[in-house]
Amino acid sequence: MNTISETRQKSLLYLENVSVSFDGFKALNSLSFVVEPGELRAIIGPNGAGKTTMMDIITGKTRPDTGTVLFEDAIDLTKKDEADIAQLGIGRKFQKPTVFESHTVWDNLELALNRSRGVFATLFYTLSPEDKARIEEILETIRMTHRKNEYAANLSHGQKQWLEIGMLLAQEPKLLLVDEPVAGMTDAETAETAVLLKEIAKTRSVVVVEHDMGFIRELGVKVTCLAEGSVLAEGSIDFVSNDPKVIENYLGR
Amino acid sequence: MISGFVFRALEGRIVAAVGILLGIGILVPALNLLTPPDSALHIPTYAMSLFGKYLCYALLALALDLVWGYCGILSLGHGAFFALGGYAMGMYLMRQIGPRGVYGNPILPDFMVFLNYKELPWFWHGFDWFVFAMAMVIVVPGLLAFIFGWFAFRSRVNGVYLSIITQAMTYALLLAFFRNDMGFGGNNGLTDFKDILGFSVQADGTRAVLFFMSALMLSLCLILASAIVRSKFGKVLVGVRDAESRVRFLGFRVENIKLFTFVVSAMMAGIAGALFVPQVGIINPGEFAPANSIEVVVWTAVGGRGTLIGPIIGAILVNGGKSFFTGAFPEIWLFALGGLFIAVTLFLPKGIVGTIQHGFKARKALKAAADAEKGRGDAAAVAQAQAAE
Numbered sequence: 324m325n326t327i328s329e330t331r332q333k334s335l336l337y338l339e340n341v342s343v344s345f346d347g348f349k350a351l352n353s354l355s356f357v358v359e360p361g362e363l364r365a366i367i368g369p370n371g372a373g374k375t376t377m378m379d380i381i382t383g384k385t386r387p388d389t390g391t392v393l394f395e396d397a398i399d400l401t402k403k404d405e406a407d408i409a410q411l412g413i414g415r416k417f418q419k420p421t422v423f424e425s426h427t428v429w430d431n432l433e434l435a436l437n438r439s440r441g442v443f444a445t446l447f448y449t450l451s452p453e454d455k456a457r458i459e460e461i462l463e464t465i466r467m468t469h470r471k472n473e474y475a476a477n478l479s480h481g482q483k484q485w486l487e488i489g490m491l492l493a494q495e496p497k498l499l500l501v502d503e504p505v506a507g508m509t510d511a512e513t514a515e516t517a518v519l520l521k522e523i524a525k526t527r528s529v530v531v532v533e534h535d536m537g538f539i540r541e542l543g544v545k546v547t548c549l550a551e552g553s554v555l556a557e558g559s560i561d562f563v564s565n566d567p568k569v570i571e572n573y574l575g576r
Numbered sequence: 577m578i579s580g581f582v583f584r585a586l587e588g589r590i591v592a593a594v595g596i597l598l599g600i601g602i603l604v605p606a607l608n609l610l611t612p613p614d615s616a617l618h619i620p621t622y623a624m625s626l627f628g629k630y631l632c633y634a635l636l637a638l639a640l641d642l643v644w645g646y647c648g649i650l651s652l653g654h655g656a657f658f659a660l661g662g663y664a665m666g667m668y669l670m671r672q673i674g675p676r677g678v679y680g681n682p683i684l685p686d687f688m689v690f691l692n693y694k695e696l697p698w699f700w701h702g703f704d705w706f707v708f709a710m711a712m713v714i715v716v717p718g719l720l721a722f723i724f725g726w727f728a729f730r731s732r733v734n735g736v737y738l739s740i741i742t743q744a745m746t747y748a749l750l751l752a753f754f755r756n757d758m759g760f761g762g763n764n765g766l767t768d769f770k771d772i773l774g775f776s777v778q779a780d781g782t783r784a785v786l787f788f789m790s791a792l793m794l795s796l797c798l799i800l801a802s803a804i805v806r807s808k809f810g811k812v813l814v815g816v817r818d819a820e821s822r823v824r825f826l827g828f829r830v831e832n833i834k835l836f837t838f839v840v841s842a843m844m845a846g847i848a849g850a851l852f853v854p855q856v857g858i859i860n861p862g863e864f865a866p867a868n869s870i871e872v873v874v875w876t877a878v879g880g881r882g883t884l885i886g887p888i889i890g891a892i893l894v895n896g897g898k899s900f901f902t903g904a905f906p907e908i909w910l911f912a913l914g915g916l917f918i919a920v921t922l923f924l925p926k927g928i929v930g931t932i933q934h935g936f937k938a939r940k941a942l943k944a945a946a947d948a949e950k951g952r953g954d955a956a957a958v959a960q961a962q963a964a965e
């Protein structure tokens with residue numbers, strides 16, 4: 324039984340020997356990294372380690388110089404652009420929260436909803452009862468029902484982060500890439516975000532980049548530490564945080 | 577589906593604006609045609625055509641607002657689409673002259689006879705047919721916008737760079753249309769029009785119809801623009817303006833969104849140009865001048881970009897001012913225009929309509945806050961205590 328499940332197990336995201344350099348500076352240096360379906364993974368590492376760059380590569384914003392990037396073991400992501408990759412089911416939260424400030428919370432979610440995104444489909448779109456229910460459900464999940472008619476510009480920093488996570492949920496991705504979700508949040512908000520992400524990870528894979536070690540501990544999942552563009556250590560939080568290389572490169576600083 | 581699309585467009589302000597426009601569109605021609613020239617209510621034909629010209633400019637500004645105000649594409653070349661629409665109309669009008677030209681050639685317009693053309697250039701064929709010419713009024717600007725946008729948006733040219741190449745586009749067309757061998761009348765352009773659909777372009781009745789058509793097309797385009805910006809597509813458009821990468825990572829094809837909007841906008845500009853030409857009686861390469869396109873930006877900014885109605889008001893006010901100034905103090909008009917733009921940028925960054933809207937919203941918020949205070953006395957006390965600190 325074990326062998327069957329092992330052979331049937333496919334990786335959701337597979338990076339092998341990915342390198343990219345900007346003006347001679349190697350931001351990623353033969354990075355290899357695998358995410359299983361349904362996995363919640365945390366990524367840590369010093370500033371400039373290449374965490375955001377890795378997300379740029381996965382989501383088609385940056386092309387790698389060399390290396391393999393596969394989604395669901397078959398789809399070569401290096402040949403696709405941002406819109407294709409989003410439609411394949413990879414959602415991304417930016418390091419700096421990015422929501423549509425001049426739209427309401429509701430409209431932000433409506434735009435993100437995983438529906439036909441063509442010009443004419445959107446011109447003639449009308450909100451169906453299912454879509455309405457789905458948006459209300461997401462509002463509950465991100466705890467923002469009471470602010471649904473508020474302009475996103477008027478939200479607090481933490482609420483914007485949540486709204487962006489809600490938008491990713493509306494996208495119904497198979498893989499969620501979340502770049503520093505708790506930056507600038509209060510401790511209470513941070514704890515709630517951990518709960519939220521764990522809940523989200525029940526139905527899809529999530530990769531979280533974060534500096535906040537308390538938050539990572541709360542997530543309680545496998546941790547990958549990046550430094551200088553490649554993997555320094557991988558394992559449980561205790562294993563990684565006791566690794567001498569990690570202490571020297573990251574935690575000790 | 578379609579009905580929902582149109583229905584959404586008819587929000588209060590838009591209905592009011594369309595009502596006013598159509599009212600003007602009927603009233604002004606009526607006062608021109610039905611009152612005797614010595615009546616106090618009489619509107620002379622020249623004034624009607626002058627205001628008709630403003631309506632065409634208003635449509636051009638509306639077209640620009642769709643791409644600039646909602647999608648964030650600052651086109652500094654919209655005058656080119658306007659001029660192309662104008663040339664398509666001008667070519668039709670030239671063909672209508674027939675043998676009545678100075679040289680009496682039944683096929684060739686005067687300037688071609690003068691330049692020793694032996695036969696009509698291929699691209700002049702079909703323009704004697706009104707329906708074909710009217711199709712070209714939207715097809716030619718639309719096609720140029722499509723080709724231009726296809727390359728620019730696909731290669732993600734943005735911001736200032738995009739603005740600069742739109743300027744270059746209109747400048748290149750200016751130079752091209754100045755050449756005699758282009759077959760568009762060189763620097764004299766197309767003029768001396770006689771009739772349109774068999775009616776004299778000089779006649780009051782024809783002028784009245786052209787005026788009404790300008791008001792009607794402006795109203796229809798306003799409804800279309802409103803339907804677009806109020807649809808989900810319109811919300812995506814604003815998303816592109818405010819956070820383009822977010823839109824991309826949500827899975828939208830930003831290049832297609834921009835391309836569609838740019839083409840629709842260019843077509844509106846073409847219609848404006850086509851209505852402009854018979855009312856002013858001439859189209860020449862000067863309409864491609866980069867400065868013209870920049871003026872459109874000023875009208876739009878003055879009225880309030882991203883409001884649809886603002887640019888219409890801005891175009892009419894600024895051009896009204898221009899007519900007044902160039903009559904009264906011709907030498908200071910350019911300074912007045914420059915000063916106006918600086919003043920608006922500094923003191924009314926949202927434009928006239930944008931500022932008024934903002935004011936209303938702020939008042940509503942204040943009222944809501946006041947109501948909330950009344951509702952909860954202790955909250956008011958807290959607020960007062962805080963204010964006292």
Ligand SMILES: Nc1ncnc2c1ncn2[C@@H]1O[C@H](COP(=O)(O)OP(=O)(O)OP(=O)(O)O)[C@@H](O)[C@H]1O
Pocket residue numbers: 345350368369370371372373374375376377418
């Ligand atoms: N488009 C780019 N052009 C040039 N250099 C870049 C580009 N993107 C990233 N870099 C460089 O690559 C390195 C890795 O950057 P990256 O943003 O991936 O780091 P990070 O691990 O996300 O850091 P942080 O924790 O500060 O967010 C940095 O030195 C950065 O300056």
Ligand SMILES: [Mg+2]
Pocket residue numbers: 374375376418502
């Ligand atoms: Mg980063």
